[in-house]
Amino acid sequence: QTADRPGSTHRFDLVVAANRLPVDRVEAPDGSTSWQRSPGGLVTAMESVMQGRDGVWIGWSGEAGDAPEPFDDSGIRLHPVALSAQEIQHYYEGFSNDTLWPIYHDVIVPAHFHRTWWAAYERVNRRFAEVIAELAAPGATVWIHDYQLQLAPAYVRDLRPDVRIGWFDHIPFPPVELFAQLPWRRPILQGLLGADFLGFQRKADADNFVRACRRLLDLPTRSGQVTVGIGDSERLVRAAAVPISIDVASLADLARTPAVQARAREIRDSLGNPETLLLGVDRLDYTKGIRHRLKAVEELLREGRLANPGTVFVQVATPSRGRVEAYRQLRTEIERTVGRINGEFASIGSVVVQYLHQSYGRAEMAALYLAADVMLVTPLRDGMNLVAKEYVTARVDDGGALVLSEFTGAWHELRTAYVTNPHDIDGLKDVIVAAISDSRQVRRRRMRAMRKRVADHDVNAWAGRFLDLLARDSGPADGSRSG
Numbered sequence: 001q002t003a004d005r006p007g008s009t010h011r012f013d014l015v016v017a018a019n020r021l022p023v024d025r026v027e028a029p030d031g032s033t034s035w036q037r038s039p040g041g042l043v044t045a046m047e048s049v050m051q052g053r054d055g056v057w058i059g060w061s062g063e064a065g066d067a068p069e070p071f072d073d074s075g076i077r078l079h080p081v082a083l084s085a086q087e088i089q090h091y092y093e094g095f096s097n098d099t100l101w102p103i104y105h106d107v108i109v110p111a112h113f114h115r116t117w118w119a120a121y122e123r124v125n126r127r128f129a130e131v132i133a134e135l136a137a138p139g140a141t142v143w144i145h146d147y148q149l150q151l152a153p154a155y156v157r158d159l160r161p162d163v164r165i166g167w168f169d170h171i172p173f174p175p176v177e178l179f180a181q182l183p184w185r186r187p188i189l190q191g192l193l194g195a196d197f198l199g200f201q202r203k204a205d206a207d208n209f210v211r212a213c214r215r216l217l218d219l220p221t222r223s224g225q226v227t228v229g230i231g232d233s234e235r236l237v238r239a240a241a242v243p244i245s246i247d248v249a250s251l252a253d254l255a256r257t258p259a260v261q262a263r264a265r266e267i268r269d270s271l272g273n274p275e276t277l278l279l280g281v282d283r284l285d286y287t288k289g290i291r292h293r294l295k296a297v298e299e300l301l302r303e304g305r306l307a308n309p310g311t312v313f314v315q316v317a318t319p320s321r322g323r324v325e326a327y328r329q330l331r332t333e334i335e336r337t338v339g340r341i342n343g344e345f346a347s348i349g350s351v352v353v354q355y356l357h358q359s360y361g362r363a364e365m366a367a368l369y370l371a372a373d374v375m376l377v378t379p380l381r382d383g384m385n386l387v388a389k390e391y392v393t394a395r396v397d398d399g400g401a402l403v404l405s406e407f408t409g410a411w412h413e414l415r416t417a418y419v420t421n422p423h424d425i426d427g428l429k430d431v432i433v434a435a436i437s438d439s440r441q442v443r444r445r446r447m448r449a450m451r452k453r454v455a456d457h458d459v460n461a462w463a464g465r466f467l468d469l470l471a472r473d474s475g476p477a478d479g480s481r482s483g
């Protein structure tokens with residue numbers, strides 16, 4: 001059970017809730033443990049909005065069993081929520097990652113429906129809501145994140161009608177035809193409708209949500225809003241696109257450091273200074289289109305359209321969700337394919353596909369981005385895809401080229417990328433060849449436009465815009481504004 005510090009009755013003006021806390025427990029060689037900040041733009045963005053406000057972040061610590069006591073980390077109060085080993089299986093690996101994740105990503109793999117998983121999802125969402133209700137100051141702002149916590153908004157509203165509740169969807173919101181498969185489609189929509197404002201990566205996601213409310217709950221809707229309740233309890237729930245971004249300044253600064261620049265050269269050297277270095281960086285997830293990418297590269301090598309020797313494809317695949325069967329199968333399949341390609345095209349002392357099932361620090365990632373001639377971001381479906389934004393931001397030299405799937409949120413902003421439908425292998429191959437062979441001038445122009453877009457819309461702007469939209473008074477449903 002979570003407990004505040006003994007004697008503490010402090011309540012917070014800004015309450016952030018996400019499945020995970022922004023820290024991981026790490027063990028030192030002497031066996032002692034400490035908390036380490038997890039990398040990533042969300043943490044940075046939240047840090048900057050929480051600084052100067054009285055904020056708390058509620059989330060799971062990543063370990064089974066009792067929750068650690070609340071603690072402070074770089075000026076943010078962190079409040080752990082407990083999950084039992086069985087809840088991790090049912091709520092997190094099960095309902096979140098094996099029911100919702102496939103449904104919300106176009107059912108690339110089949111979704112599994114289990115009533116015991118749903119029961120755990122409800123229970124954990126309720127637990128989060130209780131902690132939120134307990135820690136929120138009167139009239140506080142509550143910002144709930146992502147698909148693991150879709151029921152929490154309504155639970156919080158029941159407990160604390162005085163607070164303002166926002167929810168942000170990091171992943172796609174599916175078309176109603178797919179969403180409708182969920183046996184629990186109505187309670188999920190009702191859970192979300194507990195919020196005042198719902199933020200999505202793309203307008204299409206917000207539209208899908210509003211349409212689902214009309215079709216499955218029979219609620220009156222207009223573009224970007226749903227009316228809930230009747231009479232005195234009538235209120236509007238607003239939905240809009242607020243595309244997430246990255247911490248541009250810190251990544252660009254890092255990419256300019258001599259150490260990172262030198263490391264980028266060293267990476268190319270160690271790969272034998274290839275003519276063309278292709279790069280993929282993803283969580284090892286079936287949504288990311290890694291198989292399609294490998295197939296395109298393999299065929300291009302076989303057809304001699306990619307030089308060999310002369311081409312190296314580095315695929316970094318961060319270990320992910322290894323206890324979910326679909327992820328285990330994907331890993332096996334990718335490793336087999338990489339082995340086959342190298343078996344056919346590598347020579348002694350060099351590989352064509354360098355596959356790394358590992359995580360790297362920020363500096364190493366920046367160096368990889370700087371080293372790559374062409375970045376392959378080819379998801380079959382992706383809410384945003386931050387790797388695309390990181391790549392263009394790291395290209396402080398305006399070099400490189402981005403191949404980007406039209407099924408990412410990022411494509412809606414990075415319109416001068418080399419766009420691709422990754423299902424169309426021939427089309428994908430042509431786009432990869434174009435990205436390699438276009439003139440330097442054309443590639444620089446494309447890159448500069450993308451860099452500007454991301455620089456003008458960084459993660460702080462994203463967080464600021466979300467909080468502004470959340471704070472806005474929607475007024476009564478007839479459209480008149482109370483101010």
Ligand code: ADQ
Nearest residue numbers: 170244281282283316318358359360382383384385386387
């Ligand atoms: P993810 O599916 O995890 O996020 P993405 O947006 O690409 O996908 O973010 C991945 C992050 O992990 C990037 O910051 C990347 O640098 C980092 N990363 C990947 N591989 C790494 C490695 N080997 N070592 C170190 N770091 C690595 C979900 C949604 C996305 C949405 C984000 C944010 O699925 O669509 O963009 O949330 O909302």
